[in-house]
Amino acid sequence: MTQPTNFGFGDECALLKDSARKFFAEHLPVDRLHALVAAHPDPEAPSGAPWRDDLWPAMVELGWTALAIPESAGGLGLPAVAVAGLMEEHGRAAFPGPLAATLATSYVLAAADSGTAALEEVAAGRSATLAFANAAGSWHAGDSPVSARGGRLSGTACFVQEPRKAERLLVAAQDEGGLGLYWIASDAAGVTVAPDTIVDLTRDQGRVSFEEAVAEPVGRNGLAAFHAAMPALWTLLAADMVGAGEWQLQTTVEYAQARKQFDRPLGFFQAVKHQLVDVMTRVDESKSLLYNAACALDHEPEKALQLAHMAKASASDMAAFASGRSVQCHGGIGFTWECYVHLYFKRQKHSEVLWGDGAWHRARLADILLGEVA
């Protein structure tokens, strides 16, 4: 199978990306985002994880939760490059909702070996998230600390994304058949959400405990489903990071044009100019690798694992670099709560480690490219 030279990014994808950009700019520009999520600085207090849940019906109406779901399960069945375009704009806006978690869940559900009821629910607008990581932060679903006996879940899943914003949980649980997938409401009996106090103000994360919670089995081979879906998850997260990185670049460039010292704009000085160019080249490398991975998911699935590892490894390092430079080049104001760059700095640092940081992905790439070490 060969890939289209334009990544398969056609008019439909461009239209979706464009409309997403306008939607986020209109409904949650950065000043309003800041007023919403950063109103009360207090590092000791857990965040209430505010977001614009009133926007969710409009997002569902636009078909965003159904993008990655096959038409046979009530979805739109759009290519991964379309999802990448949407998520790039999502990251550019640092949007705080459960959209990424919901899309990620839909990828795992779509890869599962059972019926389509849960997928149809998501396609119709039900928000959802994944519960599979253990306390050590293993991103290997087979290490899930949750177990299931007779359809009842017990144990505590950690590093669950948007647990207070998502209405459903897709849980990977050790059961009689290996690793099963279970579908349960996040406010069901026996489910307790304990929010983490996190650095990122635009996201929510927590531990979800299950005590004999009755859940619906939705897949017998959870390991295979997660394995098949992870490249799509890394890709959609890389897209969010690329969009956020572009915001960091443009915002810092604007500051370097406007701010004057020694009678010159900051950008006149090569010590600043060259750093911003380096941010640009890193963002561009990550963006090219992002669409490369997304296109492979659509057209060359046998290469998707390797190319998605590359996309997330690159995006993680880029996010760390762009975040550091955006604060540094803003100088004193960049070190304060009132300058918006801290929102993106924190979001990028969260994304950097979520589902594997650069070193984690490169270690897996090394096994593919250099062979495993005996």
Add this chain to the structure above:
Amino acid sequence: MSESERKDTPEQAEFRAHCRDWLRDNHPGEPPVRLPQSAIEIMTEPQLHWLQAWQKAAYDAGLVGCDYPEAVGGGGRTDCQRVANEEMLAARTPFLPNVIGLGMAAPTIFYHAQEPLKERLLPRLLSGEDIWCQGFSEPGAGSDLASVQTFAERRGDRWVINGHKVWTSLAHFAEWMILLLRTDKSHKYDGLSYFVVPIRSALGKGVTVRPLIKITGETGFNEVIFEDLEVDDSYRLDELGKGWQVAMTTLLHERGGGELVTPRSGGLTSKTSFSPTARNLRTLAQETPRGGGTAADDPLLRDRIVRQFIREEALQQNQRRSRVPALQDHPMRLQLQYKLLISELAQDTARLGLEVAGPASTLYLADEHAPTGGQWPLAYMNSYGMTIAAGTSEIQRNILGERVLGLAKSK
């Protein structure tokens, strides 16, 4: 069918079929001599003559210079060079030897010379019969190009040129040079003018070409000294004092940003050619003993080797994305990054090759124990040619910061 093929105009489609037919029957095959990495590293007459024969054949078949008007030796086609390039690259052809001529001199002459001069110079340039070189840099004018001191003094209809150009690739083979010089010492930019001057026919008569030995010990480029070289005023391009603007046309095309697409072929690799790629790095690591295993088992080296694979893939995908307008924020943004990124990538990969080779990285070309025949230290030293020539990495970052990001000019 490729994306660009689908968008072919009827003229392009017909021309593409012609290119394919011709290339199928006329590929020159494996070269009888070891080929260097690129045209600017051509060292011997046999290398040059074999490559010149290829350029002449491709030109005669209409694959080189196809977008130039017929009156100046071109093919008179519209936006077809891109098509010929795609087909030549796909057919894994040898590179074209007259790179300075095709990439820089031809568009500059085309946009700035009088018609008779175009008609005289361009046909033999496009065919590769006349090799061209570029006289820009001087001992005292590197990144600050506009400070060139080579001076032309007017004597009636003639000019008398004195000065010293350096880093002049291909000068030892060149018939002609594009020459940026000074005609007025009182204005830095407005005192510059631009000429084409004969080199080969003037050797010993006002022109001296001396090879400069590179850091690697190889020959490659030259210095060119002008001592009272007399040239006719008809060799001047554009108006007196407009040399800087003409030079901008040259540099724009050198950086791939010009209107006229540069003829490009390539892809043919001779068996002994070497470049510092991630794949070669992997092979080296797997063949280098380290501890009880190989260097490819070392977790730190594994991480760094994989980084080079990722950067290579990113650069390839940048080029792919540069042809998708919907995935770009600025039309020049990716194109202008290419030179910076590929030169720094090659340098970092070569440097890592030395670390992987360990103590054996001290061994050079003639040592029978040298890994990969001593090519890694050679590639590492040569990589500085790429990060310095044609605008240093620092100048590239200035250009990107100013032209793409819109930051204030650093001067």
